[in-house]
Amino acid sequence: MSGSRQPRLKVAVLGCGSVGSQVVRLLTEQADDLAARVGAPVDLVGVAVRRLDAAREVQVPEGLLTTDALGLATREDVDLVIEVIGGIEPARSLILGALESGASVVTANKALLAEDGSTLFEAAEKAGRDLYYEAAVAGAIPIVRPLRESLAGDKVTRVLGIVNGTTNFILDKMDTSGAGFSEALEEAQDLGYAEADPTADVEGFDAAAKAAILASLAFHTRVTASDVYREGISEVTAADVESAREMNSVVKLLAICELKGDAVSARVHPAMIPLSHPLASVRGAYNAVFVESEAAGQLMFYGPGAGGSPTASAVLGDLVTVARNRLDDVRGPGESAYAARTVLPMGETVTRYHVAIDVEDRAGVLAAVATAFAEHDVSIQTVRQEGRGAEAQLVVVSHRATDAQLSDTVEHLRKMDIVRDVTSVMRVEGGGE
Incomplete structure (x- = not known):
């Protein structure tokens, strides 16, 4: 991108739903501001859709709509591809095709990143291109x-x-x-x-x-x-x-x-x-x-955390960063998975429980329930009784223990003669040990 003439960056958008339509709107309405922030004009060169005649929230500039998403994503002159289709396929193939063709990618696709992000990151690394995804989590919130x-x-x-x-x-x-x-x-x-x-x-x-x-x-x-x-x-x-x-x-x-x-x-x-x-x-x-x-x-x-305009804001934020990187011929951060830590199963996770138990209203019930918790090495933080007779209910909040211990305790309670029903089981976060 040398020479006296200012470079122009070509952008393709895949998808024109609630988010994609707002991305197109911002790209066209704020073209001058984006050029100033990026350091070069950003030209929208195509918008891939499933149907050309579908009703849309925005007016897409003449001649930009296409149903050939792969052809648009892999065009040799496209510098940046924005994927807002969602789902696994064809989004994965389109992103991989874009990266292999030399484009950097901005995506809002949480499902694909969560299922097969490693494949996308490896492709970006191999191609020497950016993969940015701020919009994939919590909409406009920068996290x-x-x-x-x-x-x-x-x-x-x-x-x-x-x-x-x-x-x-x-x-x-x-x-x-x-x-x-x-x-x-x-x-x-x-x-x-x-x-x-x-x-x-x-x-x-x-x-x-x-x-x-x-x-x-x-x-x-x-x-x-x-x-x-x-x-x-x-x-x-x-x-x-x-x-x-x-x-x-x-x-x-x-x-x-x-x-x-x-x-x-x-x-x-x-x-x-x-x-x-x-x-x-x-x-x-x-x-x-x-x-x-x-x-x-x-x-x-x-x-x-959602909505067309808030999510499009996050997409455009990524676009500006990726475009600047492209102009400077540098890359942003890629995947950081060096720690390769083990992911614990839920049973080993430490938490607390709130348990509501319909019980027989007679002597010894509280002691029997407390014994059930103790047998599974779960300490009780608070307990209270509500109602009497057929309406008698114990509400127990435990101290922290493994989820497996707490789950076993609840199963034990369900089998006790004095327990009519365990009506509610919910985890408790914060505010105690």
Whole structure:
């Protein structure tokens, strides 16, 4: 890119849905500003779509739409490819094709990075090109770059996040209005926060993919979505939310990534957290990620975690960085997986439990329940009885123990004659040992 004439960078966009359309809008509306920030004009040369005649949120400039995504991604004159199609295929093949053809890539594809990120990073390394993905986790919130670059000289020990806006909206609605899960989900769908098929969100698949990416970055270890323990929120009841309120807590779907000696753990599940914790105040469809490290201490990143414009903002931020690197003929950071730590199974993860137990209202019940916990080496932090007779219920909060010990304790309780039912089991995070 030598000579007196200013170089021009050619950009291809793969996908023109809610995010892709906003990326196209920003590329065209802010072309002059982007050129000034990059140091060279950034020309949009093509937008790959499935159907040319589909209705779109933005007007794509004449002649740029194409259904030949692979042809566009592998064009010899394309410098930068933005992938916002999502899913595994054809996105993986398109990204690999772009890298092999010499383009740098910006992607928002959390599912692909969590399932097969190593293949993409290896291809980028081999091609000597950038692969940036800030938009893959928590929308507009800058969290990938802080973990990848800003905290690269520190030792991150824990990442705790609300990384799915749909589930946070539902749980927040259940907390503030007393609604049940189905009612809150229906409202989320009516408002456009939840898809017609909400499975990826409410069953934790979306959050698990993000947890895998966060754990990989934080602990310099390859963590895939299959390594992440996952529970969704579809079993959370209004009674669970009320129990949390009585403990001065709220229920949140948390992505939790922890460094444990020479191993790491990654899990997604609903949990009670005390109102004093910064994440407890994250309301509606917002996201937040809480990071703990040895030198920096505690950091929190907060903001809109989804949506076309917020996510496009993160995409364009990556685009500017990658474009600058391209002009200077340098690369940004690649994959850091040197630590290659073991990923602990959920059973070895240390946590606490809140257990609600319907019991017979007679002498010796409390002692028998306490004995069941003791037999599995689980210490009880608090216990209280609610109601009498047929309504008698014990609510037990444990101290920290392995998840396997706690799970075995619950199974033991279910088999006891004095126990009519274990009505609720939920993990507790923060606020005690």
